[in-house]
Amino acid sequence: MTQDMLLGTEEPSKSKETFLEKFCVLAKNATGPALLDVLKQVLEAPNVFVFGELLVEPNVAELKDGPDAKYYNTLNLFAYGTYKEYRANPGDYIELNPAMQKKLQHLTIVSLAIKTKSIPYALLQSELEIDNVRHLEDIIIEAIYADIIHGKLFQNTRILEVEYAQGRDIPPGNTGKIVETLQAWVNSCDGVSSCIENQIKYANSEKSKRLFNKDRVEQDLINLKKMLKSQASDSDENMQIDTHGPSGSGGLSLADLRKKPSKMKAQRNAGVGLKFSK
Incomplete structure (x- = not known):
């Protein structure tokens, strides 16, 4: 069954930087076994995922070339490295307890998420050395709740789609x-x-052309209507009605038709009158 899991985006209750500052203060005032204990605590701390400021502390930097160099190497691994690097040379580092290993796996997921936003399960399983898919998904969800990545798990395609990934130390x-x-x-x-500016200029130019063409067409229509109206008026004035043929051959013009019928009747009677006598 296909199931898409939306990973949470809850913010931690306290700033990660605040937790790191506390460990930096402790490391600055610690030496010997006390300093090593501080480093173990920071490697296990669930809210600390950057270590650059701690690495540059003088007390910590001195461990690099001393008998406790493995502690410095391990802190350096958590700052810049991955779980696969640890598994390749475990003798270079202190022994990691389950909490430390899981945290290093979370940091490895962050490193992969920074490089690509679509991470196949197969790649995650290889980098984290996890065979069980369910176990892998649990590790990813734990990283989400730690607020170091945001994304979705697509179980049907076995892909982690990353929406956000916290940066690691440089x-x-x-x-x-x-x-x-x-x-x-x-x-x-x-x-x-x-490119956007050029597109805006082109769009404005095309808009101006369309408005100009629109105004021209509207003006042409107005002129055409005026011309047709003028032609219709002239035609009405020049129109004549001819019912008997051309004028001068017995035909009647429009003016003749408008004469009073009584006058025309009188003219006809005068031409045909008869006079009788005894």
């Missing part, structure tokens, strides 16, 4: 690539803006 030396990406985006926006 590895050292990658700022140049980010600048290039942003510049390419700006150039693309400028191109789109220029």
Whole structure:
């Protein structure tokens, strides 16, 4: 049965940055085993998904070349790496408990979501090393509730459609690539803006042409009506009615027809009168 699950968009009760700041304060004032315990806590903390500020703390940075370098490597892995990298070289890191492993899997999903908005289940299963689809969906839904990604699970096509993904820490030396990406985006926006302006100019030009043609047609109609009315008036004035042939051969013009019948009768009687005598 096809089922589309809308992933939640709930906001966390507290800012993630606030949680990270607390761990940075603890790390700044801790050394030795206390510092290592702080790092374990931050790796397990469900509300912390960025670690760059903690990595640059002097006390933490000193671990890189010391006997506890695995702690620094593990923190570095959570900042920039993926679950598959951990599985490829587990000896380079501290042993991760279930909570830490799940958190690293969530961060791996974020890394994939940043690269593509449509992630096949097969790719997720490979990167997270999960065979069971139901288990995979549980991990994804947990990432949603952690508010680090938003999206939909399409179970019929086995695809995660991502709508939003939280950014991860930027590895050292990658700022140049980010600048290039942003510049390419700006150039693309400028191109789109220029195209829109040209389309607006073209649309306005076409509108002006249509209005001009409309006015011209309307004026032509007015002129045509005036001409037809004038022709009809002239025709009425010149019209004559001829019932007996051409004028001068016994025919009657319109003026003759309008003469009074009594006068015409008198003329006829005068021409045919008879006089009798004894």
